[in-house]
Amino acid sequence: MIRVGVNGYGTIGKRVADAVAVQADMELVGVTKTSPDYGAEAALRRGYDLYVAIDDRADEFEDAGLGIAGTLDDLLDAVDVIVDCAPGGVGERNRPTYEAHDTPAIYQGGEDAAIADASFNARASGEIGDVGSLRVVSCNTTGLSRLLAPLDEAYGVEKARVTLVRRGGDPSETDRGPINDVVPDPATVPSHHGPDVNTILPDVDVDTAALKAPVTGMHTHSVNVTLGGEPTTDEVRELLRDETRLFLIPERAGIDGAGTLKDYAADIGRDRGDLWENCVWEESISVEGKDLYLFQNVHQEADVVPENVDAVRTLATDISREESTARTNEALGVGLDSLLSDGGAGRNQIAAGD
Numbered sequence: 001m002i003r004v005g006v007n008g009y010g011t012i013g014k015r016v017a018d019a020v021a022v023q024a025d026m027e028l029v030g031v032t033k034t035s036p037d038y039g040a041e042a043a044l045r046r047g048y049d050l051y052v053a054i055d056d057r058a059d060e061f062e063d064a065g066l067g068i069a070g071t072l073d074d075l076l077d078a079v080d081v082i083v084d085c086a087p088g089g090v091g092e093r094n095r096p097t098y099e100a101h102d103t104p105a106i107y108q109g110g111e112d113a114a115i116a117d118a119s120f121n122a123r124a125s126g127e128i129g130d131v132g133s134l135r136v137v138s139c140n141t142t143g144l145s146r147l148l149a150p151l152d153e154a155y156g157v158e159k160a161r162v163t164l165v166r167r168g169g170d171p172s173e174t175d176r177g178p179i180n181d182v183v184p185d186p187a188t189v190p191s192h193h194g195p196d197v198n199t200i201l202p203d204v205d206v207d208t209a210a211l212k213a214p215v216t217g218m219h220t221h222s223v224n225v226t227l228g229g230e231p232t233t234d235e236v237r238e239l240l241r242d243e244t245r246l247f248l249i250p251e252r253a254g255i256d257g258a259g260t261l262k263d264y265a266a267d268i269g270r271d272r273g274d275l276w277e278n279c280v281w282e283e284s285i286s287v288e289g290k291d292l293y294l295f296q297n298v299h300q301e302a303d304v305v306p307e308n309v310d311a312v313r314t315l316a317t318d319i320s321r322e323e324s325t326a327r328t329n330e331a332l333g334v335g336l337d338s339l340l341s342d343g344g345a346g347r348n349q350i351a352a353g354d
């Protein structure tokens with residue numbers, strides 16, 4: 001059993017905690033909170049042991065009537081792997097504490113690549129040796145890496161050009177924007193995503209430009225890839241359909257954007273309406289000569305979650321990437337293509353957790 005702790009129970013941390021909790025080979029030892037807010041109460045209601053992230057705030061939890069199991073130091077002593085899900089930049093401040101406990105750590109994409117021994121994506125990362133820390137790349141970078149890896153393996157990627165329309169903030173981030181504009185963010189090119197893809201796929205030539213839009217549901221990517229060969233549109237569709245963490249949205253499904261995607265996820269029983277897969281509009285996949293075009297959506301709150309689970313196994317075991325991915329997909333119910341083709345008989349997270 002791999003004993004896992006989650007430090008930072010926010011948008012990503014709470015989802016990683018749930019995903020770890022349903023893995024047969026993992027035990028979620030506990031999660032940390034910095035304050036006794038609704039998230040702390042929700043963690044307790046889900047049956048998770050609560051640890052206080054900042055020692056001198058323990059009294060606040062006691063005063064609020066929320067029982068804590070200990071401090072971050074106690075959690076670090078009890079786990080094999082800690083998953084840092086604190087806000088971007090805070091992971092760097094937490095790193096000395098993990099190192100003092102000699103606890104292998106996983107960081108998130110808001111941190112610089114240099115924070116960890118290697119950046120990680122379960123599908124696209126090359127061989128990862130004996131490392132003590134990993135960084136799961138950001139949600140957009142995860143989505144791009146999953147897409148570009150099979151294309152590069154099958155045909156070679158001569159050049160990828162991607163425009164990312166990023167969601168302004170997560171649904172719970174009431175203070176984010178823009179609220180009435182679409183703004184280049186950053187206005188400089190490339191955005192961090194292209195160079196970040198190269199921490200996973202160093203040889204892929206990719207340029208990215210990004211904007212922010214006043215939406216909270218998902219990111220949207222407009223993708224153009226000049227391939228090394230000239231496959232047919234159908235061949236590319238079949239290649240991408242075979243990828244377990246890519247969902248090719250069938251035209252007949254009537255799914256036209258993030259709203260219907262999230263609605264579908266909620267309707268089939270996905271906890272929180274989460275979409276762990278890249279969502280690629282099948283009819284958008286078009287090849288003209290060597291040029292491939294497509295649109296995909298990425299659920300920023302969810303796509304990195306199975307990657308974190310696989311990162312845990314990479315740090316703690318010798319299990320192959322393929323085996324880990326299969327276990328994670330099975331336990332969570334990742335793989336929407338099968339759900340659509342088997343009449344909805346596929347598994348989902350709620351069923352897997354029962």
Ligand SMILES: NC(=O)C1=CN([C@@H]2O[C@H](COP(=O)(O)OP(=O)(O)OC[C@H]3O[C@@H](n4cnc5c(N)ncnc54)[C@H](O)[C@@H]3O)[C@@H](O)[C@H]2O)C=CC1
Binds near residue numbers: 086137138
């Ligand atoms: N939200 C998103 O769309 C995605 C975020 N990420 C990355 O994941 C990381 C976490 O992001 P979110 O979950 O969105 O942030 P968040 O703000 O929703 O959650 C962070 C949590 O950490 C807590 N925290 C603050 N200081 C802490 C400390 N010193 N120790 C422990 N916990 C602390 C906060 O109270 C909060 O509960 C960032 O690196 C971010 O870039 C990656 C992919 C997508």
Ligand SMILES: O=C(OP(=O)(O)O)[C@H](O)COP(=O)(O)O
Binds near residue numbers: 109169300
């Ligand atoms: O990792 C993310 O996006 P990114 O891939 O654009 O950096 C998350 O959506 C967080 O982005 P944010 O920095 O806008 O909160």
